[in-house]
Amino acid sequence: MCQIRKNDLVGVWLTNRFEWVILQYATARLGALLVSINPLWKLTELEDALNVTPVKLIITMKRNEVTKTNHEQLLSNETRKIQKSQVLYLEDGWTYLRDSAANVTDTELSEIENSLQFDDAINIKFTSGTVGRVKAALLSHHNILNNAYFTAVRLGYTEQDRTCVPVSFSHCFGTVCGIHSSLSMGGCLVIPSETFEIEKVLTAIEHEKCTSLLGVPTMFMSILNSLKNRENYDLSSLRTGQIGGAFCPRETMELVLTQMNIKQMTIGYGMTENSGCIAQTFVDDSLERYLSTVGKALDHTEIKIVNQNTNEVVKRGEIGELCTRGYHVMLGYYENETATKQILEPNSKWLRTGDLAVMDEHDYIQVVGRIKDLIIRGGQNIYPKEIEEYLTEHPAVNEVHVIGIPSEKYGEELMAWVKLNSDSRTEPVGEIDLIEFCLDQISSYKIPTHWKFVEEFPRTATGKVRKAEMRQISIKELINRK
Template sequence: MKKLFDQITVGELLDLSAGRFPYNEAVVYPDRNIRYTYRQFQQQCNRIAKSLMALGIKRGEHIALLAPNIPEWVLLQFACGKMGAVLTSVNTNYKVFELEYLLRQSDATTLIFSSGIKDSNYVDMVYELCPELRGSMHGRLNCKRLPMLKNLVFIGDESHPGIFDWQDVLAMGDEITDDELVARQSSLEPDDVINMQYTSGTTGFPKGVMLTHTNLVGNGYSIGKCMGFGPDDRLCIPVPMFHCFGCVLGTLACVSHATTMVMIESFSPVKVLEAVEKERCTALHGVPTMFITELEVLEKQPFNTSTLRTGIMAGSPCPIEVMKAVVEKMCMREIVITYGQTEAAPGITMTRTDDPLELRVSTVGKALDGVEVKIVDPENGEEVPAGVQGEICARGYNVMKGYYKMPEATAAAIDQEGWLHTGDLGIMDENGYLRITGRIKDMIIRGGENIYPREIEEFLYTYPQVKDVQVVGVPSEKYGEEVMAFIQLKAGSRVSVEDIKNYCSGKIARYKIPSYIHFVDGYPTTANGKVQKFKLREMGIKELSRYENVANLV
């Protein structure tokens, strides 16, 4: 196999696996009874690639995709990888304002979308953005609010004025010959941008992260290698495809090693466990909140998870107690943690399946092959010794090409020596294993003391009735900031503010004990499961303003 870090495109990667393991299952949708072998999957991707070419889409043109984890998502990912369009992932929870921003900022010429999810009707959103659609011909849209947008394609059974039907677009692909597709695919370069991911918005307005074939293929291959993936493995993927967790740590990690992708269209702990049992999955991905709800279901309803071996818990800090429970109760003895961010495609470090459990629950592993990691002093940028906290920086094949049309933001994120400054705080030991201690912007400064929310969160997880906890800083006239904990209790638990404070007393430093404690049923999150701490901080400030005696806030 070619050196995957710099000499192969996404389309070539699929062709390699389809050539080596043509009859191995590639994609399975249990709820739809869809099963593609690698050869069938390759053929379907080729067909869609030719259809996109028939629409007139050129190499490097931006295609926005707004849909949950439906079969067309996975097919489009690799079809674009073959014909060179830049697949621009759209968060499925976006509303009209956010969708308009992404389409305009990305210069997307084509939007492919499904009917919607939950309370979001994508068809209505599209007509609100482009009322001109109702009187326009296919491919000749002249949208006042989105002048670059020309093609709208609907995935579904209904027809809509001015919008291409998916089946009609597929039929158009017959106009393109196999040789034309081969020529297009051969013209692509590994350094071409092939995917654009928008930052999740936990710290500000989304930025378009430009990711190349090299970024994605190399990262997917390394991730799969760390998990020991092979043709006999079957990965259950319930995480969203519009995020790197789904379309890199999930699908690309699988295709790199001819592993089977078992897809979940929208997360449900019961559906995940049913799929694991029915399809005899050997691996399962998820963010901590997903695993927490799966463990809750297993307490009430038995599912056979004995085939599970590995998988990734990532997307937000992974509580040690949850990791241990997944190992013990879900048979995932080789579960690993991946740390990174979208700008790193996304993996930077990872634990390995043969690492001792203690390392796999207390660190986020060491650098992936081909990736350098260092810890620097946030104040002066100088590298710090092992065991000293600082900002995590990464350099290698996986670092993004930049933010789309944002050169100043790109320069702020990647220094002149090619180091990506993550904004995350961590400590690296003498063996290269990294422990995350927080984000620079999450750091609480109380009376001159630096407090890192992660440390307090890990401690509060040890309280038997605590299901989940998030810690933020809120303003204080006396100390500058105070610690506020948002605690989610296990079902049926009755716990008071004083119970929590008494538990903390004598076990952690007094200045780290939360001044304010608020019991909640859940947290504001992005669609890929990241808790939006800036929203929790806003909630905390509002709660404090409602109570004169804030010490008794519950």
């Protein structure tokens, strides 16, 4: 087995397990870089990642029961990018590691620790973008620990809090906002299961008396649906938590506050390149703040909204690109200076998020969409998020995503992909119903011209909707109809 030294890359290809937490702290103390590999990835995605970050060692399990993938067989394939001697399987136990540790002297450990700096890179997280090849964000001690600590401050954590984290540790949300936020305050980290399982999450909250729960909106939707149909769980211990990773519908947030009784739930907004969280609501914010904003910048960080063409700061209430600066901004993309310069201004260290947002007079941020998702129809700028938020208020709609498709007349037309609630399909709901729902509520030019009803959406391994793929599918289907 290879020896791991400072600056070596160690790939961790695991579901949520306690070993993940140990490995994060062990590699950080050693000065090695933990490379977070999504446990849902298959061979092609793994090879793409390893092409970007040539790890010295992969720590994984022989079989992933979540994806039903035989990792041992996959990693012994001739096309793999890593030698067999550089794979450690958890099923083989930790005996070898313990025995090897006996050969490391206290002097060696002391020398390593004395060489470490606060801004050394210790973690690589892969971006979960919906287009293009994967990029590897390089995060430091300073990035992760400060982001985690001030997220915990915003949540009001103390050593008495017990945080339930069903979010994947391969993502910043699970690692930074989950593991490190909890432990930075001396609290208790509760890992309910290796992957998200509703019943195990609810059981963990009840049995462990969890006070905080993290999750993406679809997790909370699933939990709420489960509570309708199953025996009651005692969730009275829950006080706070964080919803992030995607837009949270108004109805879902209202039910979290009322049905789950999490009165101090917060909304978080961030990205991998910002080591987790950029902005967050406060535990005592009003309901309207929860529903319409992502809160304010984390303590001791900066946010500005700029005109994407001139880079000048826009007036309060005007839409522009959200830029941020502070301890949470990544060091850069691993060995990709070109991509780093496109997003991170070299002198000022402002990071361009690619998100369109508005800042109000009280410094609260409302994210209105992605620059690349902006639709221009007949010269009118249309932000899909506004239409998506409105359509999700229809009782039959479970989830909706709006894209732009080419139009000879207007340049672009709107198309809505709609997933209906399962209990709504007995009473047919079609595009006429949804168009009528939009009439007199939103401008006519914002009402989608084309509609597609689906069971699921194309998604990345982290659950983000692939709008570029949706656009390609839609264009092809429309051409075939002609």
